[in-house]
Amino acid sequence: MRSRKPTKLVLSNLFSRSAAGKATQDPKHLRPPNILLRTVNYLLDDILSRQDTPFIVIYEFIMDRLRSVRQDMVIQNVSSSYFISILQPIIRFHAYAAYRLCEEEINRFDPHINNTHLQECLKRLLYTYNHCDRITQVAEDNVDEFLLENRPGFEALYLILNLGSPIAITRTLNLPPKMETLPTLLLMIASLHLPAIRRKALETLSVAYNSKNLSFPVQLLKELLLYDTEEQLISDCRYYGLEVQNNGVYFSKSLFDLKKSTTPQKHCCFVEKN
């Protein structure tokens, strides 16, 4: 199967659940933090970029190995700086996968499981950031700047991932103000909310533009709701029960089908362009 010959043999630990009667805690099998970091780098630099295997297989492999890294990291409670350096790339990986694989079938990729990992890592990272805040306050000893330089991005990721959650918004509002424009990774995660936002928008418009004779131009609606093509928009409108004729959507309060579930997540051109 593999055409490429390995130049040197590289081994990476498989994840295994801790269970009663199993000696997972054997310190001899724990990898020290610098090795964990090297493992992460190896997985995400060398393995992730491989073109000879389908991405879904690579994803499965990397996800499993990263999980094992996290397990080792938690057991020995590595220092904050290692927590940050190890978690940041892992979070980026899971966020990237959430978007890249969003059109995949459920039996090949489960967005819920990926999301659970993403949330878990992200929360641990945010805790670590908080912890650094405290150290800085108490010891007046500055944590290395480079460890915190990505913080705004990850705080934003947490907020966007949990759009609409009062807990996430409370956290963000209590942070010192320091925000930038959205990098690509955040665009990707934000775009996953689009189907739900579009549904809400179409529902609102169906009430506000409710009319038998008047229509709303497809072209404009496509731009407002960030659709890539008019066909996509038309198909969504019809899915929710709205009529589309002569490049116009006929909004109707009574025809909009509230029972229809939200359309599936899709890749978007404006994200890919970035």
Added chain:
Amino acid sequence: MTFMTLAHYLQIIDRSWRAQDGSKIASFISLRHEHAKYQNYHVESPEGLVERFLISPIDDLVVLHLKCLYYIAVGDFLEAYRQQSTLVQNFSKILQLQKEENWSLPIMYTICSDLRLVAQQAEKQKIGPNENPGEILEKAAECLMGCFRVCAADNRSAEEDTKRIGMLALVNQLFKVYFRINKLHLCKPLIRAIESSPFKECFSLSQQVTYRYFVGRKAMYDSNYKAADEYLTYAFENCHKSSRKNKRLILIYLVPVKMLLGYIPSKKVLEKYDVVQFWDLVQAVCQGNLKRFDELMDMHETFFIKCGIYLIVDKLKIIAYRNLFRKVYLILNTHQIPVEALQSALEYLGQDVDLDETQCIVANLIYEGKIKGYISHQHRKVVVSKQNPFPALTTLS
């Protein structure tokens, strides 16, 4: 200066324990009672003395209490927290063994509330490298849950002796912790336990007020304003009139909720409870003065965020839009309002919006039922109903 001697103090506790006088022990084991201030109660190892006066199991509780006082006196809140936490844990075991009796519940109320207060102090003090913010409070909550389980599981006792009557006090303490550490999702099972309790109406009024204050705030965060109004109104009306600080706290949440439902607070009330920050805002909303609204949001940003109401207050803007558009409608005196007219009004008040965005604002108002009518995109007109196009907000569901 000294209070009564330690020996005298121990005698009183002994007598009260034998007489099953829960309230008396509660006050004498409280960190906030007068005796706590006096130096003769700050004993590092009180075991020997206590054992001479007290029988098991109360001796153990008093030892822990005195140790806790000692560590508070020397300023070590982390250690004080540990003592108090052990005290609560040991008490919950005693409570569990007291079948068919609930006279000791007042003790539980006091020590649990003390535990939370000490935990808050310990939070401020901790510096250990492995501790996350909120961790001590979270542990304290677990400890409170221990007591809660004992109370909730007591379903054999007769109604007058049931420990289930103690549940609400614990739920309130847990609410205080969860709101402080921003873990609101943990409130849900507690609310369910209280709402399904057969003693729902029997809890003391003060506990009911506290409970409804927190449940009301939770409903507000969940955008359930009708319920929030109900809970917070109950809390405000039943809160004792001398508790001005608490009434003010309730009002901070009740005012925005009421306003969202279309009710305007009177200036007198806002002044009385020192929340005048809202008054200018009330006026800006009523007048539809969006420029002033934005300025006020900027000015009071810190206050609103600190109270956790920034986003709720921000929602009042949609009411300001409604009032502004109503004025445009009255001035033009037509049922077909040009979108441009609305946009000019918005621009005049410092809102940077184009025609599409103006339509978006109108669309949301129509969707929410605040304007009756529809938008014609082709004619760039908002066609409003001939009858009652801007229904009173209080009539909307």
